[in-house]
Amino acid sequence: MSASAIVALPLLGAILPPLFARAGRTPALLAALAPSVVALLLLWGQAASVFSGVPEEVRVPWVPALGLEWALRIDGLGFFFASLILAIGILIFIYSRGYLAGNEPIGTFYAYLLLFQGAMLGVVLADNLLLLPVFWELTSLSSFLLIGFWCHLPDGRRGARLALAITGAGGLALLAGLILLGEVAGTYRLSELAARQELILASPLAPAILTLILLGAFTKSAQFPFHFWLPHAMAAPTPVSAYLHSATMVKAGLYLLARVWPVFGQTDAWVVWVTGIGAATMLLGATIALFKDDLKALLAYSTVSHLGLVTMLLGLGTPTAVFAAMLHVLMHATFKAALFMNTGIVDHETGLRDLRRLSGLAKVMPLTAGLGTLAALSMAGVPPLNGFVSKEAMLVEVLAARWGGGWPLWGLVGLAAILSAAYAFRYFSALFFGPLRLPEGRIPHDPPALLWGPPLVLVVAVVVLGLWPSLAEPLLAAASAAAVGAHAPWPELALWHGFGAPLVVSAVAFVIGAAMVWHYRALSGRVLAWALPFDGRRAFFSAQEWLVRGAHRLIARVHSGVLGRYVLLLAVVSLAALALGWGMGEGWRPQRAPTPMNGLGLIFAGVGLAAIGLVVRWHHKRLRAVLLTGAVGLVVSLAFLHASAPDLALTQISVEAVTTVLLLLMLFFLPQHDTEPVAKPRGAAAASILIGSVVGLLAWVMMRNDGPNLADYFWSRSVSEGGGSNVVNVILVDFRGYDTFGEITVLGIAALVIYALLQGMQEGVAREHLHAWRFPFALSPTRHPLPFAVTARVMLPFLLMAVFYIFFRGHNAPGGGFIAALLLALAFLIQYMASGLSWTMHRMRLDAHVWIGTGLLVAGATGMAAMGLGAPFLRSAHGEVHIPGIGPVPLASAMGFDLGVLLTVFGAVTLALVQLAHLGQLAGFLPSRTPMDPARPKPSEKEG
């Protein structure tokens, strides 16, 4: 369990410092130290099991469905890195206490640092292929917060974003690679991978897996060509640079390389790529570092170079090279962290980090100068410091490398050693020695112990590890054994290896390096011009800009905001889908012969098409458009007649009549012409014709297909189950009675909506508009001509008779409630047109709402009655009733339902009509001045 505790302590402990920060800065420091110290003690408590090779494991199922488990394992490699993370972390915490200014939120800072620490521990202890990338991303996130901690600096923000983007993207690549690895290997446990090496390498996915994992590692460890984020991340406060960007986080990539070494470490692809990229990074970083004047930039590029060196060692493919890599990780962490802290002190005291404006600081800050010089000498690889030990080991390994014959690589390494010696010399010689140069008005001096203590500890380690390197041997041997999966004869660590090629290289490097510092000015301009284009930052930002601009262009193209264009797209895509379906089908053969067509039918069709064409032509002339639409409707009803559907024809023709009249009435209040459409989408006409043709074709195809014929079904059951021989009516009131019930309900609601809308127009602004409105043409004084009125009144009883007739015959012959209702409405419409609203309304005492409500109630009651008798809703009963004098009359309970339909439909039409008429009155459209009804009030009186 202690493995879980080690990871969890810093993560959970992150809550403490912000709380304790209220009590002061020192309590915050203690709160931050506590979790780390306890975790470090717990970790070292595991030392025995680690060195005996029986690592502690924790496994708790987390999301078993995905293969994710909380699996931690403290083996030699994990132990080595975890010790480094915790030990340096403790020093950094102490240092930060002195470094951060009094008004900065140190509690938050510690919280971020602890979060980072926990995530980092998770990375190096995780034993699950999914858990590792999770912690990996968490380190990116927490580093984002830390780099951006000084968010008032634009550089800090940009650096944070850059770092997050590069390492975050690399983390996703890593995640993808590890998932593939898990799928291929059949296990998600890191510790079981080595045993399945053959299986993994045999998979065709192996190159992809390797590429993705390397992408993850190279981005995190700032390898060429992704190295550019690291120097920009140096905008962070110096403790962060020291901790994340030199000692720990950037080493996560190296850790990962060591972790998968047993699987891929000896393949050709690995050796070529890892060694090649590592060497390139090493050289490039060292070159740029030499010519940087900003101290932190110098150290950043030097870190890039050293990371490249370790990468190269891991790529060599020999177990001893892995050992040398681990050795250098340890040595680099100590001297580089010390150097960063040292730079932080200089920055803190002088406010500057520029080598061109500072020099001779040893005179005012002797302690700082001593520490910095020792650490820099170690970086240069000067004996008897620890940098020398690891550099020698590295040179030995490169010389023994099986790849590249050793020598070309040897040359590169030698060059890097020269450069590295040069920038290390330059660091301390330019900064601490020579004439004293300082910024105006500041007198720097050695800082308090909080600031020099931590680097002192590290410098002591630098010296001790240099003099007695074998002290670190058990730790490194355990780490290397865990990394390569076997115990190999590890090279012996000693300060003095005797004379040999490595020593010669070192000596030459010192000499040439010193010479380069001497002739620095002559060199700098030329080399900088060569090395600077390798900065990927510009590429990154221009890629980002390109992406944003591209997105804007895309939006402008696909999302114009014009509705017509959307509709066009919708239609075209649907057609394409249809074509796809057609293309994937097996072809089509008509299964039915087409119905024959005679000359009359062709004429009808021609008239209909002509009318449609004219509607399109005159669609903005409203009156014509309405009348022409009516003509189209008439042709449709003729088509129904032609197809032997008198019932439909009757319905269609009455619907046409009523809607045309209502539309005309409404048009009265509207402008005569529609405005010309603003913009027609290009190709709209062609698209419309295409869509129309396709839909027509589709209908044709469907109708010539042989499917189950519904007509037969209804024909055979209409009389036996519905009790009527008019199939259409029986369908309406019986088979599909439910639907009809729904429809009349909707109709009723629609009528209420019309009521609400038009009622609204009779109030407020609209009312004033109507009042102010004048007819655009002269009116005849006799608006209700006498002959028309008289004829209409005479016609009324006959029309009502027809309504009754059509209603009652409906169940067996063309007719029915719906048609009857429309006819009834027409009968009253005629009265309204002939005699005016008030005359008509005066005689229709029932409000239209009542008609609608009653209709719905009647229809519903008929259906409920059936349910009351244990039958489904709306099931009809039928029989014959003998009425004396008339004879047997066939009756079906559906007739009650039909009556409901009649009342509702009639009510809906009347309601619309009455509301329109009210509008007319408001607009000054007063009743005729030639009253012909004796019962009517005098013209002087106001009409209601």
Place this chain on the structure above:
Amino acid sequence: MEFERPDFSLAAAEIFVAVMALVVMVTGTFLRRISRELGYALAQLTVIGAAFITVFSVDDPTVRYTFGTMYVSDWLGQVLKLFIYLSVFASLLYGRLYLIERRLEKAEYYVLMLLSMLGAMILVSANNLLVLYLGLEMMTLALYALVAFDRDNGLRSEAAIKYFVLGAISSGLLLYGMSMIYGATGSLDLGVVGQAVSLGAGDELVFKFGLAFLVAGIAFKFGVVPFHMWVADVYHGAPTPVTLLISSAPKLAAFALAVRLLVGGFFGLAETWQPMLMLLAVASIVLGNLAAIAQSNIKRMLAYSGISHMGFVLLGLLAGVTDGGHQQVFNAYSSALFYAVSYALMSLASFGMVLLLARTGFEAEHIDDFKGLNRRSPWFAAMMMLVMFSMAGIPFFLGFFAKFAVLEAVVSAGHTWLAVLAVIMSVIGAYYYLRVVKVMYFDEPMDRTALIASSETRVLLSANALTLAVAGLMPQGLMAVCGYAVLTSF
């Protein structure tokens, strides 16, 4: 024809909501003075009551039918319904202050909310083409009205008209497809249709035509490319509480629509619809992520991000068509469901944040309005950060596991290239989510007024955002529910 009295208890939640919607309408008409408070209280009560009814009816894992076979009660439906309730609940709660400040708090609003919820519920439980269509129309018609609710605002009206016209066309397409299926099989029952399709009884060409229209209709409801044109305009134009609703509940309903139609009805033609879904998903993920980058309005940005998220849901659905065993198919559908549900949760929280920042005369719909939120309210800046991280699919958050589950299903179905493309586009997509985080933390606030929000909103919104983090740490609970729902429903 034998008549069987339907088992009303299976549809108890729907009946309850329908009755309550009418009650709200009637009280809104007759008790005008208190109708506003009452409407809100009754609406919330209805949602909670419906949730209780649904929860107490889920103990039985068998699939049961009522109203003949028109209506189905199964776990899939119940889980989706519970999240639909949650969406409506959140929309009402988060949006309350917004409505009051804009004088939109009318009884009709609550009626429409409940009706659209009812439509979604019916859609989710439909086992019949017509019932499916009825539910769909009921839901969307109410939504059209809700979008136009602030009708004196030109932006809203334009959005509503666009939504309506395009929605009507897509409904027409769907209905056309259904009628073809009906013509070919003579049945509206999805079980019968499914059998006919898999036995090949009926004209294959007609099936495929019908299928093309059905897929177009489904794609429109999901709002995936190229049926996405309405999404951004409607999200932008609608009042934010309505946007919140549109971004969550109808997506869950669309998921049900897709599963019931494609998996339930048309599995026999899976090799025809799978490539269609693939095209839709790829186009959505690519265009959604790219277009979101260009947005400066956060509602539009979330609209495009929603398009790409729906592409992921489609990925999960299409991964169910595989030669792999039953387990793989099951994993694919449960991953799609998990994704849809997770997206709903994230979407609620993100629009909740937009609502939180809005106040009288200020919509807070620009990304710039989030500038410096950390200074104004560190807590809610952190909450928004959780939401954005989860949306971006950063590990340890719910959105990550949703993406992960879908991608795993896609890879094991053998479409590695799809997964790679989806990952690349998600990485690009992370840009615009992180931009919001950057703006909140690194930029200077444009205004420094304190946030105005009721304490319920603060609590629920925080809980909502924290859920994304907590469920990211422990996703197995939600995953198990989704898995169980899929397992018992097929």
